[in-house]
Amino acid sequence: MDEFESEYPIFLGSEIEQGDPAQSMFHVIPVPYEASVSYGGGTNLGPSAILKASWQLEQWDGKSKPCEQGIYTHPVVDCTVASDLVIENIAAATKIAGDFGKIPVVLGGEHTVTYGVIKGLLESGMTDIGVVQIDAHADLRDAYEGDKLSHASVMKRIVDLDIPLFQLGIRAFCEEEVETRKANNVHYIDADDLVPNNINEITLPENFPKNVFFTLDIDGMDPSVFPSTGTPVPGGLGWYQTLNLFESVAKQRKIIGFDIMEFAPINGFHAYDFAASFLTYKMMGIVERNNAKY
Template sequence: MLSENDYPIFLGSEIEQPKPEQALFHIIPIPYEETVSYGGGTGRGPAAILEASWQLETYDNFSYPCELGIYTRSPVPVSGRPERVMDNIAAATREVLEMGGMPVGIGGEHSVTWGVIKGYLDAGVEDFGVVQIDAHADLRDRYEGQKHSHASVMRLVVEAGVPLFQLGVRAYCEEEMDARDKYGVHYLDAHQLVPNNVQEFELPEDFPEKVFFTLDVDGLDPSVFPSTGTPVPGGLGWYQTLNLFECVARQRQIIGFDLLEFAPIEGFHAYDFAAAQLLYRLMGIVQRTRRD
């Protein structure tokens, strides 16, 4: 089944597209690729994930996440100046929130997360934090002259006063370490998580009850996801990633999440499928840990 603009709907081989108001999960495709600084291809990520999702089972080995309703929205318009694109993303996010849905962004480069967070702020969502899985800290003031860069997206988040906890980071500069101190960023870097096979951790007692989770696929090791523009060795494993997400979901209320920086490799559909399955597994964790 295709959406109104010929984009495939998530899991379209198995489920009908529900009415928007009947779905919890609202997938927002954001095919934005403007500030990538190494390998390209993230603009093709959303379509590849949606197409691959047609090969998924509705049962994710634990439950049926689709029972909560999955609505695939039309892609966000991504032409024009970065500020305009961020406003478009924010508007789509706010629309989902105002109908009681949960935004699920798929990108697209990581800069789009600022647009999503802006949507929460514009919708009046208060007292929430962001948990980030990523190879990079993304805390530069700007990168290559661009404030709305994939390398500075988390700087915009913390400058807006949103608390941040970073997981799996293993590539950062001195400026970003200073930013961590300045803005009180919490973190468990890859050298703390991976060699010790850490599967769970405790969020700080004062970290907000509501959490938006942003997952850059380069947070996982390139042996799992080479299909990204900025791979860094020494990353998280598949099950470690899922367990860390579930650990957060059991401690706090997940109010949305995104999956970004996926850059399909032509002829290697296994990675497209892995990205689709990862997205669905995250939905499953939300379903099983969700509070009324």
């Protein structure tokens, strides 16, 4: 079967050949995991839609050609097993990228996926890691409906690993999550400050780790930009604000990986598939241009 016709084609496969994993700067890892979504579904279809839409991208992202650094698309992560084993499968795939010293670009899937990614980076020997999160939700509940491996608990699992966290754009959270922020010294600029004041860059705390994993939940962006998500919340970030915030972090710290979570394609509206794919590639370009100094 032609790769373009397969369910999970390689990223940007209309323009480039599959990269050598040992030489490719970017390791794209599709993770179609959906087990604990609490409203709309379809995030399991996100990775495939993003990969297919990437065949419509140009090599030039407007400033550079990040694909020239090599892109290796992993086989799809097996998400048909129990949730704890899915986390291990995600960690194993991420560890491959980490062992090569490359950048995992993880396509979800529900946000629980990020926990497995962080575990994989740690297992590869990566140290001094911080996480910067764009999201509509804090995801800091200890458990949601009794499930500690829930999309609503993923950031609690990460801070439980003593990983420093900086949250951007949050606008839907509960009292428990406010207390968790305080207990774990979570840094944040919520949407009610970030968006009305059009904040396009942040300054990370001086003691924030030198290696940053950036997790971007599509619902962190406004539904006018991305209605294609299971838990939309009004008052989110715009396209350029999102990219500018990501670049402001990349200028201050080494980006060791990033993910795009909670993208749920809408049948018949391919514009959002393309936008999610373009967003992924634009973020690759920001990493390529900024990581050169580290």
